[in-house]
Amino acid sequence: MNFDFAGKRIAGILTVLPANERSFMDDMKNFDFPEEKSLKLKKVMGYDRHRIVTGETCVSDLAVHGFRHLFDKGLVKPDELDALVVVTQSPDYFMPATSSVIQGQLNLKHDMLCMDISQGCAGFVIGLIQAFMMLDQASIRKVALVNADVLSRKVSARDKNSFPLIGDAACITIVEKTDDRQPIYANLKMDGTHHDVLIIPAGGFRTPSTPETAVVEDVGDNNYRSKDNLTMNGTAVFNFVQVEVPPMIESLLQQAALPIEQVDYFMFHQPNKFMLNKLADRMRVPRDRMPSNVVENFGNASGATIPTNITLNLAEPLRNGTLMLCMAGFGVGLTWASMVMPVGNLAFCEIIDY
Amino acid sequence: MKTVVEVLKGIRPEFDFATSEDFIADGMLDSFDVITLISELDQSYGISIAGTDILPENVKNLAAITQLLRKYGIAP
Numbered sequence: 488m489n490f491d492f493a494g495k496r497i498a499g500i501l502t503v504l505p506a507n508e509r510s511f512m513d514d515m516k517n518f519d520f521p522e523e524k525s526l527k528l529k530k531v532m533g534y535d536r537h538r539i540v541t542g543e544t545c546v547s548d549l550a551v552h553g554f555r556h557l558f559d560k561g562l563v564k565p566d567e568l569d570a571l572v573v574v575t576q577s578p579d580y581f582m583p584a585t586s587s588v589i590q591g592q593l594n595l596k597h598d599m600l601c602m603d604i605s606q607g608c609a610g611f612v613i614g615l616i617q618a619f620m621m622l623d624q625a626s627i628r629k630v631a632l633v634n635a636d637v638l639s640r641k642v643s644a645r646d647k648n649s650f651p652l653i654g655d656a657a658c659i660t661i662v663e664k665t666d667d668r669q670p671i672y673a674n675l676k677m678d679g680t681h682h683d684v685l686i687i688p689a690g691g692f693r694t695p696s697t698p699e700t701a702v703v704e705d706v707g708d709n710n711y712r713s714k715d716n717l718t719m720n721g722t723a724v725f726n727f728v729q730v731e732v733p734p735m736i737e738s739l740l741q742q743a744a745l746p747i748e749q750v751d752y753f754m755f756h757q758p759n760k761f762m763l764n765k766l767a768d769r770m771r772v773p774r775d776r777m778p779s780n781v782v783e784n785f786g787n788a789s790g791a792t793i794p795t796n797i798t799l800n801l802a803e804p805l806r807n808g809t810l811m812l813c814m815a816g817f818g819v820g821l822t823w824a825s826m827v828m829p830v831g832n833l834a835f836c837e838i839i840d841y
Numbered sequence: 842m843k844t845v846v847e848v849l850k851g852i853r854p855e856f857d858f859a860t861s862e863d864f865i866a867d868g869m870l871d872s873f874d875v876i877t878l879i880s881e882l883d884q885s886y887g888i889s890i891a892g893t894d895i896l897p898e899n900v901k902n903l904a905a906i907t908q909l910l911r912k913y914g915i916a917p
Contacts, residue, residue, distance in 0.1 A: 527852075528873055531880040648872070708871045721872050722897065729892025761876055765892035 489742055490673040492619040497828075498629075498661040499562060499835040502798040503553040504785055505540045505655050506840040514651040517644070519709050532652070533760025533779060537786025539639035540655045544841070545579045546635040547588045549657035552841045554593055554631070562835045563661055565593065569627040570600040572617055574610035574790050576819065577636045578603060589633070600627065607685070608756045608818025609675070610634050610790025611658075612826045615814075616673055618662040632660040634790040641687055643703065643712035648721060652759065654786025657841075658794035661834075672743040674735060675824035684723045685819040689714035724818070728762060731823050732815060733769050739813070739825045750827065751810040752801065753777040756817055757792045790816065795838070802836040843885045845906050845917050852877050863901045875900055882906075888913040 511534040515525040528534060540549075550573070557563040573586040580588070586601035600621065606613045611634050618630040635657035642649045689700035700714040712718060732755075740747060753772055755763060763779040766772075778800045781792050788795065793814050797805065804810060809831025817823040843851075849858045856869045864870040870878065878900060879890050890913065899909045910917050 524852075524873070524877075527877050531877055725892070725895065729895070761880065762892070765889070765895070768889040769891055769893075 488675055490616055490619075490675075491742075492671040492673075493668045494664055494666070495619045495622050495671060496663060496665040496667065497615075497830050497833065498663045499557075499833045500661075500794045500798050501553050501557060501659045501835060502791070502795045502838040503549045503556075503657040503659070503841050504538045504795075504838060505544065505549070506538075507541045508536050508538050510536050511651050515647065518647045520647060531761050533783040534652055535783040537652060537654045537782075538656065538788075539653065539786065540637050540841075544637060544655075546573070546575050546577055546585055546633075546637055546657060547579050547592060549637070549655070549841050550585075550589050550633045550635050550659065551592045553657055553659045553839070554589070556839055557659065557835070558593075560835075563631075565595055567629045568595060568599065568631050570602070570618070570621050570630040571595070571633070572602050572604060572614055572621075572630060573633045573635065574604045574606050574614040575633075575635050576605060576607045576789060577638050577641065586633070606819070606822060607636070607789045608758070608792070609816035609820070609822040609824040611660075611756075611793040612673060612814055612816045612824035613675065613822070614790070615660070615662065615826060616675070616824070619671065622662065622664055629661065629663045632662055634658045634660070634794060636789040636791060638717060638789060641715070641717045643710075643716040645703065645711035646706075646716065648708075648710055649712075649717060649719065652782060652787050654782075654788035654791075656785065656788035656791035656795055658791045658798070660794055669829055670743070671826065671828040672739060673824065673826040674739050674742065675822065676731070676735065678821045681723065681727070681821045684720040684727075684821065685717075687715070687717050724758075725762060727821055728758075728817050728823075729765060729769070732766055732817055735823055735825050736770060736813065736815060739827055743827050745811070745827060747772065749811060750813045751776070753813045753815070754793050754796045754801075755815045757781040757796060758787050758818075789818070797830070798836050798838050805831050805833045805836050808832070845882075845903060845910070848878065848881045848885055851881065858903060861902060865897050865901055870900070882910065886910065886913070886915045886917070888915065
């Protein structure tokens, strides 16, 4: 499915990271896993350290901290926000929506549309598409898009396939109308027949959490997790990404009539460095134009990795100029989505700690 | 240049890879080992094996790995 927009822009991006940092090598000491092998993995996959929340920190805590920073610094005026879109797979509650919780904690105006979207690794592009559609309304001039997850709380600490690389984060992206009519192109696809390859099996209404679902089981390769924990079929996800993402980008750039050389950076979701390098090679994109250092610095924080990638790697050029960015997310659903647009002259593009 | 067996032994020195027809089913390579194997093959032979070729059936035994490398012009 293709989309195109005009007269919209990203005004600023803020990443909020938990201050709690863990080391990959320290984490791996908790597993029955040779140190030499961990060092190889560290090099190949780009795992080094990751940020995860402590205690019962929720998505709304990270997001409210970020909004207060923006309000206190005068970078965003609360009354200017006409809509709040929260994209998360780890909401504070089943009900109400986390966007409503955040709106209430910040005492934002009532003349406002609050919406949650259940999306993960493709959630930044999906959220931007939703925000841009909202901006087609006369009454909506500015949208706050929040991509946030605290999925470390749903990962088994005894699952070496997930725990050492999971990250938590919240990103706030302010999207607004502009007189500049430069086109924005996007596309997305979804395949729910594979909804079970990335899943938290228990805890919803299909399989409520019980003492039985909380029992930690041996799932092979010295990994242990319960049905309340996040589980991923890594091989299936890897192959899905390698098969679907390159043609999606090719189709997007054709739609935009944009040669690959005219894209300054490919800011993709980052499960690991190996996967991104393979995508770059397949698409014949120089690896330095597809930054892959988010996972090594902060871990994989689902839909927050693309905006974190931007705040980590492009803050200076995007505050002082404009770049053509191609963004792509892929994961839970399964969902894969991409967008190409000029991004620049940002009022803010920074990372803060919670 | 390392042989395929030398690359495999560098990853899991405890196994005799000549005796297995399915390294994954026999528990000799886990998913992390497969990624490490592909990375080592890339480096050893100066190639970049496509992500779409990183499939269990392409690394399940010595014959499969040899066939995979031939696709990239390598005759190990």
